[in-house]
Amino acid sequence: MTFIIYSDKYLLHDDPSHPENASRLAAIMELLEKMPFYEKLKFVEPESIQESEMAEVHSSEMIENAKRTGWLDMDTYTNEYSYEVAKLAAGGVKKACEIVMERGGNAFALVRPPGHHATSTRSMGFCLFNNVAIAAHYSAKRGRKVLIFDHDVHHGNGTQDIFYERSDVMYQSIHLSPHYPGTGSVMEVGKGEGEGYTVNLPLPHGVGDDCIMEAMEEVFIPVAREFSPDLIIISAGFDSHHADPLGGMNLSLSIYARIIQEFSRVQSRMVCSLEGGYNLTYLARGVAVEIGEMCGMPALFDDSAEGRKCSGEIKELKGEMEKYWNMR
Numbered sequence: 001m002t003f004i005i006y007s008d009k010y011l012l013h014d015d016p017s018h019p020e021n022a023s024r025l026a027a028i029m030e031l032l033e034k035m036p037f038y039e040k041l042k043f044v045e046p047e048s049i050q051e052s053e054m055a056e057v058h059s060s061e062m063i064e065n066a067k068r069t070g071w072l073d074m075d076t077y078t079n080e081y082s083y084e085v086a087k088l089a090a091g092g093v094k095k096a097c098e099i100v101m102e103r104g105g106n107a108f109a110l111v112r113p114p115g116h117h118a119t120s121t122r123s124m125g126f127c128l129f130n131n132v133a134i135a136a137h138y139s140a141k142r143g144r145k146v147l148i149f150d151h152d153v154h155h156g157n158g159t160q161d162i163f164y165e166r167s168d169v170m171y172q173s174i175h176l177s178p179h180y181p182g183t184g185s186v187m188e189v190g191k192g193e194g195e196g197y198t199v200n201l202p203l204p205h206g207v208g209d210d211c212i213m214e215a216m217e218e219v220f221i222p223v224a225r226e227f228s229p230d231l232i233i234i235s236a237g238f239d240s241h242h243a244d245p246l247g248g249m250n251l252s253l254s255i256y257a258r259i260i261q262e263f264s265r266v267q268s269r270m271v272c273s274l275e276g277g278y279n280l281t282y283l284a285r286g287v288a289v290e291i292g293e294m295c296g297m298p299a300l301f302d303d304s305a306e307g308r309k310c311s312g313e314i315k316e317l318k319g320e321m322e323k324y325w326n327m328r
């Protein structure tokens with residue numbers, strides 16, 4: 001069963017002049033309704049996260065600050081609804097994790113605002129709170145090992161930060177480098193207890209599907225298998241697609257299906273959580289491709305891109321990871 005967490009309330013956090021605006025989710029819903037798998041999906045209403053649960057991941061100063069209306073940093077806006085919407089977004093991902101752990105299957109949390117840049121102390125990069133981190137922490141506290149794979153074009157500095165010294169939540173990321181927010185080097189592997197549990201593959205401009213496939217085969221999947229998670233959360237950012245205005249990678253839609261396919265073989269209990277993606281057409285199609293793969297009715301769109309390989313970068317990461325994992 002594939003569950004979709006969604007609420008119209010996610011549209012209330014909005015600034016039409018900002019790339020991260022409500023039309024993103026509207027475009028996704030409009031396309032999903034036309035997909036042949038639409039009738040198969042089980043829609044679930046999210047519930048707000050409690051402030052006390054948020055406080056286990058974020059500082060109380062940060063939570064208080066997010067109640068303000070205006071700009072939290074240079075590119076992170078709030079309106080009068082944003083705080084409540086952000087709590088509903090974190091609660092939505094938590095709910096997706098609960099459902100999948102209880103009933104099996106998979107879920108896509110169609111939430112806004114996104115979360116992966118929000119650190120333990122700071123809202124930033126369009127993100128108020130770290131939806132995925134809050135949900136992963138909640139699941140980990142209940143004895144689950146959680147793997148987060150982040151395919152947004154930007155590094156999820158916030159998620160990395162929150163779990164940097166922990167071994168119960170692994171963070172894996174592909175991202176463009178140099179690019180916002182500037183973190184995510186191969187050498188950032190975690191610290192103390194968490195050493196080896198952060199896996200970063202920074203990539204140059206123009207890499208394509210072959211690069212990501214090889215990276216999954218050579219590093220991400222072998223490490224994931226060895227880690228053996230009880231739950232996989234995908235930080236699903238579609239600004240890594242070749243048509244994205246904020247991107248710089250050359251990925252085609254089909255890579256998103258392959259990512260779901262590969263990680264589903266490691267653990268079928270999977271939750272995708274919406275992060276970035278600013279070309280509305282390809283954002284919606286990217287989501288449709290992932291949901292299609294999750295529910296066993298693949299969505300096909302005419303799309304291709306010529307991208308570079310990245311064998312050198314993969315080799316470097318593999319060398320780093322071999323210190324911690326057998327990589328078989």
Ligand SMILES: [Zn+2]
Nearest residue numbers: 152154239276
């Ligand atoms: Zn992004």
